[in-house]
Amino acid sequence: MKKQAVVIGAGLAGMSAAIRLAGDGYNVTMLEQNGNVGGKLNQRSGQGFTFDTGPSILTMPWVLEQLFTSVHRRLDDYLEIERIEPQWRTFFEDGTQLDVKGDLPGMLEEFKKVSDQADFVELFSYSKKMYDLCLDSFYKYSLEDLKDLKKYHTMSELLKMDPLNTVASGTKKHLNNKYLEQLFNYMVMYVGSNPYEAPAVFNQMIYVQMGLGIYYVKGGMYNIARAMKTVLDELRVTVHVNTPVERVVTEGKRAIGVEAKDGTFYPADVVVSNLEVIPTYERLVADKKGPKQAKKLNQSFVPSVSGLVLLLGVNREYKDLKHHNFFFSDDPEREFAQMFKEGVPPEDPTIYVGVSSKSDASQAPEGKDNLFVLTHVPPLTKQGGKTDWDAYREVVLDKLERMGVTDLREAIEFEYRFTPEDLQSLYGPNGGSIYGVAADRKKNGGFKIPSKSDLYEGLYFVGGSTHPGGGVPMVTLSGQLTADLIQKHENPVKA
Numbered sequence: 001m002k003k004q005a006v007v008i009g010a011g012l013a014g015m016s017a018a019i020r021l022a023g024d025g026y027n028v029t030m031l032e033q034n035g036n037v038g039g040k041l042n043q044r045s046g047q048g049f050t051f052d053t054g055p056s057i058l059t060m061p062w063v064l065e066q067l068f069t070s071v072h073r074r075l076d077d078y079l080e081i082e083r084i085e086p087q088w089r090t091f092f093e094d095g096t097q098l099d100v101k102g103d104l105p106g107m108l109e110e111f112k113k114v115s116d117q118a119d120f121v122e123l124f125s126y127s128k129k130m131y132d133l134c135l136d137s138f139y140k141y142s143l144e145d146l147k148d149l150k151k152y153h154t155m156s157e158l159l160k161m162d163p164l165n166t167v168a169s170g171t172k173k174h175l176n177n178k179y180l181e182q183l184f185n186y187m188v189m190y191v192g193s194n195p196y197e198a199p200a201v202f203n204q205m206i207y208v209q210m211g212l213g214i215y216y217v218k219g220g221m222y223n224i225a226r227a228m229k230t231v232l233d234e235l236r237v238t239v240h241v242n243t244p245v246e247r248v249v250t251e252g253k254r255a256i257g258v259e260a261k262d263g264t265f266y267p268a269d270v271v272v273s274n275l276e277v278i279p280t281y282e283r284l285v286a287d288k289k290g291p292k293q294a295k296k297l298n299q300s301f302v303p304s305v306s307g308l309v310l311l312l313g314v315n316r317e318y319k320d321l322k323h324h325n326f327f328f329s330d331d332p333e334r335e336f337a338q339m340f341k342e343g344v345p346p347e348d349p350t351i352y353v354g355v356s357s358k359s360d361a362s363q364a365p366e367g368k369d370n371l372f373v374l375t376h377v378p379p380l381t382k383q384g385g386k387t388d389w390d391a392y393r394e395v396v397l398d399k400l401e402r403m404g405v406t407d408l409r410e411a412i413e414f415e416y417r418f419t420p421e422d423l424q425s426l427y428g429p430n431g432g433s434i435y436g437v438a439a440d441r442k443k444n445g446g447f448k449i450p451s452k453s454d455l456y457e458g459l460y461f462v463g464g465s466t467h468p469g470g471g472v473p474m475v476t477l478s479g480q481l482t483a484d485l486i487q488k489h490e491n492p493v494k495a
Helices: 012-023 062-070 104-111 120-134 146-150 155-159 166-176 176-191 200-210 223-234 277-284 289-298 333-342 391-402 420-427 472-490
Strands: 004-010 025-031 042-045 049-052 081-083 088-091 099-100 214-217 238-240 243-251 254-260 264-269 270-273 307-314 326-327 351-354 369-377 411-416 459-461
Touching: 004 012, 004 254, 004 264, 004 277, 012 025, 012 062, 012 223, 012 270, 012 472, 042 411, 049 307, 049 369, 088 270, 099 176, 120 200, 120 369, 146 277, 166 176, 166 200, 176 200, 176 333, 223 238, 238 270, 254 270, 270 277, 270 472, 277 289, 289 307, 307 391, 307 420, 369 391, 411 420, 459 472
Parallel strands: 004 025, 004 270, 025 238, 088 326, 270 459
Antiparallel strands: 042 049, 081 214, 088 099, 243 254, 254 264, 307 369, 307 411, 326 351, 351 369
16 A cells, blocks of 8 residues: 655645655645645736746756656656856946856956956866765755765865855955955855855855856746646646645654644645745644744754845836846945844845846737846844835835836836735745745854654655755755655665
């Protein structure tokens, strides 16, 4: 008789775990509180405009390929993925503009606009070495701490991960140029962390983007969720939407199932929570152990940044914008201090503007653009009081208009907004965080919360608060690595 697995939440991590568990022989049931699958990866449309409401940049597509291959599918049969060039267009307050390109000669030529001295080739090599080392550990196993990492690396290899530096001090060693440092430091925001606190090993994101490329899914990033749902259906996984969970049911020291808010009990040999670890312990574990464990974890694993998202359909095309655009703050150290230490939205934020209609005409009416505007702000757990998001919207629009997106307010004909409160209500993350847990060299060494519960056998976790972290490839990989962990602990191979 097949073992039963229940997955709480149908975000990308939950669906990834469900696909793998079904492939490993489990009878899988998924419980999703919202009306559709995908979690933060979602889609909204209006007046002819279509927007991805969550992730808009795809890196490391091999993670998706690996998932589909694990159940004998070809990703290409489900998704059309294309590489984006230039990768980013970046704007600085003094009028400097740099395009981030995937080809090395073009990139070196572009950097001459701001520096003849920066050693980008050495930085690229430094980043690639870290990525290559992590392929043997970080991307292959569900790691908990340095002790786990040491199992797979020699001391010489660990030193190549630059453990004594942060992301920012690591880039400064190679560049010593304020424009390039700010640009490359910002890549750690793929995992929602502070470059002045995150360990330098996350500088591998430079190679992940520039060496492996960034990609877009034709028809919108939400097609990733649709593709996974198709595979789940093919594998006969039961997916219940509009089914919020009341609690994880335990017996002694083991999780034995899940109770939905309507009272239905779903028995399980294995329970996997795609809700972040700390909210799972706070809200879904009925006894006192859960909140106590959540309080303990909160000391080391603080939530990543949240965000104010504006979906703007505009009645014109902005010719200077590319698919991915970053409008940088004038003082990045001040910006990150306000977000991560003071707990206030930055007075001069970095703003990301994604315009998928630049690559996919189906996303906006002819002659118009769909602007996905994301400004990172502190999680609700850090914000001292209630933020006036109407006023902060004006800060964002003022900056964009000042830096070249002229007459933006007049051009808006469709608008929708997501605040940190909305993100917390819709998806349940700690403090409305977007990327799970922030990587911090001193607090957690860049590691995440263990994917296997310390309190209950049979209870596991996936998503941005677990290894390897936030972002589309990372959470998708977390589902796969947690499935490996389940196979190891629940179905050990007998000698």
